[in-house]
Amino acid sequence: MLEISDQPLDVAAVLRQVEAPGAGAVNAFVGTVRNQAGGRPVRRLHYEAYMPMALRQLEHVVAETRRRWPMLQAVAVAHRVGTLVIGDVAVVVAVSTPHRAESFAACQFLIDTLKQTVPIWKREEYEDGTEWVAAHP
Amino acid sequence: MLEISDQPLDVAAVLRQVEAPGAGAVNAFVGTVRNQAGGRPVRRLHYEAYMPMALRQLEHVVAETRRRWPMLQAVAVAHRVGTLVIGDVAVVVAVSTPHRAESFAACQFLIDTLKQTVPIWKREEYEDGTEWVAAHP
Amino acid sequence: MTPESLPATQPALLTVLLFGITRDIVGQSSLSLPMPADGTVGGLFATLRARYPALAALRSLAVAVNSEYAFETDPLHPHDEIALIPPVAGG
Amino acid sequence: MTPESLPATQPALLTVLLFGITRDIVGQSSLSLPMPADGTVGGLFATLRARYPALAALRSLAVAVNSEYAFETDPLHPHDEIALIPPVAGG
Numbered sequence: 252m253l254e255i256s257d258q259p260l261d262v263a264a265v266l267r268q269v270e271a272p273g274a275g276a277v278n279a280f281v282g283t284v285r286n287q288a289g290g291r292p293v294r295r296l297h298y299e300a301y302m303p304m305a306l307r308q309l310e311h312v313v314a315e316t317r318r319r320w321p322m323l324q325a326v327a328v329a330h331r332v333g334t335l336v337i338g339d340v341a342v343v344v345a346v347s348t349p350h351r352a353e354s355f356a357a358c359q360f361l362i363d364t365l366k367q368t369v370p371i372w373k374r375e376e377y378e379d380g381t382e383w384v385a386a387h388p
Numbered sequence: 389m390l391e392i393s394d395q396p397l398d399v400a401a402v403l404r405q406v407e408a409p410g411a412g413a414v415n416a417f418v419g420t421v422r423n424q425a426g427g428r429p430v431r432r433l434h435y436e437a438y439m440p441m442a443l444r445q446l447e448h449v450v451a452e453t454r455r456r457w458p459m460l461q462a463v464a465v466a467h468r469v470g471t472l473v474i475g476d477v478a479v480v481v482a483v484s485t486p487h488r489a490e491s492f493a494a495c496q497f498l499i500d501t502l503k504q505t506v507p508i509w510k511r512e513e514y515e516d517g518t519e520w521v522a523a524h525p
Numbered sequence: 526m527t528p529e530s531l532p533a534t535q536p537a538l539l540t541v542l543l544f545g546i547t548r549d550i551v552g553q554s555s556l557s558l559p560m561p562a563d564g565t566v567g568g569l570f571a572t573l574r575a576r577y578p579a580l581a582a583l584r585s586l587a588v589a590v591n592s593e594y595a596f597e598t599d600p601l602h603p604h605d606e607i608a609l610i611p612p613v614a615g616g
Numbered sequence: 617m618t619p620e621s622l623p624a625t626q627p628a629l630l631t632v633l634l635f636g637i638t639r640d641i642v643g644q645s646s647l648s649l650p651m652p653a654d655g656t657v658g659g660l661f662a663t664l665r666a667r668y669p670a671l672a673a674l675r676s677l678a679v680a681v682n683s684e685y686a687f688e689t690d691p692l693h694p695h696d697e698i699a700l701i702p703p704v705a706g707g
Contacts, residue, residue, distance in 0.1 A: 263400035266418065272474055275422035278495075281403065281414035282616045285486065298615075301544050301608055304592040305615075330615060337409055342616045349422065351499065351707075358415075359492045362616060370589070370608075371615030372545035383546040384614040388584045419707045437706075438635050438699055441683035467706060479707045488616070499707060507680070507699075508706030509636030520637040521705040525675045 253309045255300050255371075257333040265343040268327035274347030278354035280362045282342040284335045288384075294376045298332040298341065301370040305330075308369045312361060320357040322349055328361070330371060341373075390446045392437050392508075394470040402480040405464035411484035415491035417499045419479040421472045425521075431513045435469040435478065438507040442467075445506045449498060457494040459485055465498070467508060478510075536560045539569070539601060542608040547586075550579045560601060566590065567597035573609070584612045627651045630660070630692060633699040638677075641670045651692060657681065658688035664700070675703045 252268045262281055269277055284296050313326050324347040331341050344362045348354040373384045389405045399418055406414055421433050450463050461484040468478050481499045485491040510521045536559040548554050561568025566588045574580055587610040588595045594610070601607065627650040639645050652659025657679045665671055678701040679686045685701070692698065 262403055266399055270420070270475060272423045275420055277416075277418035277420065279414075279416045279418070280488070280491070281416070282488070283407070283412055283414065285412035286409040299544065300615075301542070301589070301610070304589055304608065307592040338407060351417070351419070352496075354417070355492055355496045359489075362488065366613070366616040368594075368613065369615045370544065370610050370613050372611065373614045374545075383549070383611070385612045386546040386583055386614075435706075436635060438633070438680070438701070441680055441699065442706075444683040503704070503707040505685075505704065506706045507635065507701050507704050509702065510705045511636075520640070520702070522703045523637040523674055523705075 252327040252329070253306060253313065254329045255302060255305055255309075255332060256329065257331070260329045260331050260340045260343055262340060262343050265327045265329050265345050269325040269345045269347040271324040271347050273349060274324040275349055276351045276354035277345060277347045278358040279343065279345040280358055281340055282362075284337050284339045284341060286337045288375055291377055293337070294378065295337075296335045296339075296341070297374040297376065297381075298330075298335065299372050299374075300330070300332045304370050309365065312364045312368060315364065316346075316357055316361045319360065320348065320353050322353060323357055324348060326361070328365070330365075330369075332371070389464040389466070390443060390450065391466045392439060392442055392446075392469060393466065394468070397466045397468050397477045397480055399477060399480050402464045402466050402482050406462040406482045406484040408461040408484050410486060411461040412486055413488045413491035414482060414484045415495040416480065416482040417495055418477055419499075421474050421476045421478060423474045425512055428514055430474070431515065432474075433472045433476075433478070434511040434513065434518075435467075435472065436509050436511075437467070437469045441507050446502065449501045449505060452501065453483075453494055453498045456497065457485065457490050459487075459490060460494055461485060463498070465502070467502075467506075469508070537603040539603065539605070539607055541569070541573075542606070544608065545611045546583065547580065547609045547611045550577055560603065564600055565597065566595045566599045566601060569601060569607070570597065586611060627653075628694040630694065630696070630698055632660070632664075633697070635699065636702045637674065638671065638700045638702045641668055651694065655691050656688065657686045657690045657692060660692060660698070661688065677702060 327345045329343045346358045374381050464482045466480045483495045511518050539558050541556045589608045590605050632647045680699040681696050
């Protein structure tokens with residue numbers, strides 16, 4: 252399941268997607284909205300995605316993860332877009348593998364690569380303005 | 389929350405335990421019962437724990453994890469005991485940290501160390517007998 | 526009509542979709558631009574950087590053609606879906 | 617009564633809890649054993665290995681005293697909660 256949605260994400264539902272009888276290990280990463288960024292209080296976050304490129308690039312990330320970890324059983328990714336407040340879930344990545352170590356490595360590769368290549372942007376809203384995250388060096 | 393229980397584990401409830409306003413990253417590991425071990429079909433698993441030593445050792449594992457990752461926000465561990473069938477959740481470990489990489493490292497250290505030091509044993513049941521896992525070289 | 530004004534000699538128009546900070550820099554969510562003289566992604570970059578100097582200050586800038594990241598030497602076609610991709614920040 | 621039969625000269629009894637494969641090897645879930653002559657975890661190990669040779673085939677074997685892993689040189693006391701810990705396999 253690869254999903255980009257403006258509705259609240261259901262973490263448990265994403266985890267259920269990767270259950271498999273041959274998978275003894277599930278690793279999941281959940282990214283949530285923090286109350287601050289670099290010490291500056293954050294009020295809200297605004298996410299936008301370029302669909303369908305985001306889904307296409309997400310497919311590439313999953314394909315590359317499967318190429319590197321051929322024993323991967325199942326993968327599920329859900330990313331939220333729209334306006335999020337503190338504590339809201341922005342992204343859920345879950346993988347299942349036969350053994351433990353691979354589940355950590357594959358999940359970490361997947362979220363790291365997603366953050367580098369999938370065209371999603373976020374704008375942080377502070378008390379006194381907003382800023383596009385990572386836009387400038 | 390550190391829990392060893394003979395009741396089915398609620399993965400979503402364990403994840404909720406580590407939500408924190410300063411935590412942008414949650415990593416969770418879920419260990420489930422596989423349908424085979426070393427190519428041999430597994431019918432059921434029987435887990436037993438030495439309480440209260442298991443809880444004490446679990447506390448040590450968490451303390452050592454906090455010592456190594458002082459930025460750790462919250463930790464939750466739930467381990468099932470009793471008889472489990474294929475697909476049942478045996479263990480859930482969840483941690484929250486401000487940033488992503490630490491969440492993976494701390495969660496992996498926690499489950500790796502738990503498996504080495506917490507007095508819990510498992511007996512695999514096959515078509516034609518049972519065996520204590522890892523008992524012999 | 527002089528030959529220069531014939532429709533066949535006018536450069537094709539490209540539509541470039543804008544996201545994130547590039548939409549703020551340009552002030553609109555898409556741009557209509559003439560096909561660059563060399564017909565490549567690199568030519569499009571040159572046009573955009575000349576018109577919007579603020580793009581040079583970004584940490585990175587990519588062009589996507591039909592949902593894939595493009596190289597500067599890739600050719601552009603009038604019906605391609607083209608987008609400007611400022612630094613991504615998902616997750 | 618000879619001095620040897622006086623209660624004060626009888627060695628104290630230790631209770632050793634057994635889990636996992638050690639319970640199967642011994643055939644019961646706890647053992648009552650005399651305090652080893654040197655009063656240490658190492659002495660208890662020696663007694664157990666002599667009585668139950670199958671323990672030597674295990675990948676590892678530890679003794680826990682009051683819920684903590686013990687060293688061979690640690691002293692034992694009659695009211696300690698003592699347990700034999702075969703290779704653990706949680707998770």
